[in-house]
Amino acid sequence: AQSVTQLDSQVPVFEEAPVELRCNYSSSVSVYLFWYVQYPNQGLQLLLKYLSGSTLVKSINGFEAEFNKSQTSFHLRKPSVHISDTAEYFCAVIRTMDTGRRALTFGSGTRLQVQP
Amino acid sequence: DARVTQTPRHKVTEMGQEVTMRCQPILGHNTVFWYRQTMMQGLELLAYFRNRAPLDDSGMPKDRFSAEMPDATLATLKIQPSEPRDSAVYFCASGQEGVTEAFFGQGTRLTVV
Numbered sequence: 001a002q003s004v005t006q007l008d009s010q011v012p013v014f015e016e017a018p019v020e021l022r023c024n025y026s027s028s029v030s031v032y033l034f035w036y037v038q039y040p041n042q043g044l045q046l047l048l049k050y051l052s053g054s055t056l057v058k059s060i061n062g063f064e065a066e067f068n069k070s071q072t073s074f075h076l077r078k079p080s081v082h083i084s085d086t087a088e089y090f091c092a093v094i095r096t097m098d099t100g101r102r103a104l105t106f107g108s109g110t111r112l113q114v115q116p
Numbered sequence: 117d118a119r120v121t122q123t124p125r126h127k128v129t130e131m132g133q134e135v136t137m138r139c140q141p142i143l144g145h146n147t148v149f150w151y152r153q154t155m156m157q158g159l160e161l162l163a164y165f166r167n168r169a170p171l172d173d174s175g176m177p178k179d180r181f182s183a184e185m186p187d188a189t190l191a192t193l194k195i196q197p198s199e200p201r202d203s204a205v206y207f208c209a210s211g212q213e214g215v216t217e218a219f220f221g222q223g224t225r226l227t228v229v
Contacts (some may be wrong), residue, residue, distance in 0.1 A: 032216055043120070043207055044159075051216060066167030090159065094216065101172040103149070104218055106159040 003028075003095045006107035012116050015083055021076040021110045023065075023091030032094040033074040034104070035065055039087045047089070050074065061085075086114045122223035128227045134196040137224045139208030142188045148191045149209040149218060150176075150183055159207075165170050165191065166213060194200055213228045 005024045007062040013019045025033065032051055036044040048059040055067040063078045074091060088109045121140040124196035129135055141148050150162040168185040176183065180199070185191045195202055205225050210216040 009211055034216070041222075043222045044209075045220070046217050049216065055123065101164075103161050103172060104216075106151075108158045 003105045004091050004093045004107040006110050008110045011109045012113045016080045018079050019081050023074045023087050025093050034092040035076050036090045037087050081114050083114050122224050126225045128162050132197045135198045137193045139191040141210030145210035147211045151207040153205045200228045203228050219222035
């Protein structure tokens with residue numbers, strides 16, 4: 001069963017407009033949720049994470065995500081995007097593998113394309 | 117500054133050849149992951165190690181892939197023989213036990229022709 005689903009493969013948006021990247025997770029996984037960002041030809045970098053406590057988490061560059069248990073969602077938002085936000089964004093969860101071990105599992109990614 | 121280092125960054129090889137990718141985790145990290153990224157499959161976990169011991173390699177094709185950690189500063193992923201369908205970007209990531217964040221290297225872009 002898919003542990004994390006990102007419904008939008010691409011999201012085009014104009015500079016300074018708001019954006020929301022959607023992420024839904026399987027209720028069977030542990031509730032440790034992450035957003036990673038991948039810039040062109042780079043590895044992934046952690047953007048923000050939810051482990052416990054406040055359901056709204058924020059990054060240093062203006063992104064925020066809210067853990068919604070009833071909707072099993074962890075959508076990423078930014079009120080005003082910049083050209084430099086153009087990248088691939090991955091939602092991830094800690095999932096228990098068939099072997100019983102736990103590991104970070106990623107969604108299929110959403111490409112955010114910010115246009116001038 | 118602390119970072120995960122992967123070599124080589126790019127590799128082009130002919131089908132049937134052996135390929136070895138290397139990863140130097142961040143000093144002090146005891147968990148190492150190998151991921152493969154393709155357009156079709158996205159990011160797939162191939163294997164991961166803790167304290168140099170393989171914990172899970174269920175995502176790795178056993179007949180041609182092998183992963184090892186000869187010491188705490190080096191992880192290797194080997195493909196023998198390589199096939200065109202192995203073409204992908206291979207990422208290594210490291211972390212600390214009990215800490216949830218994984219730090220990624222810049223990847224090895226493998227092309228098998």
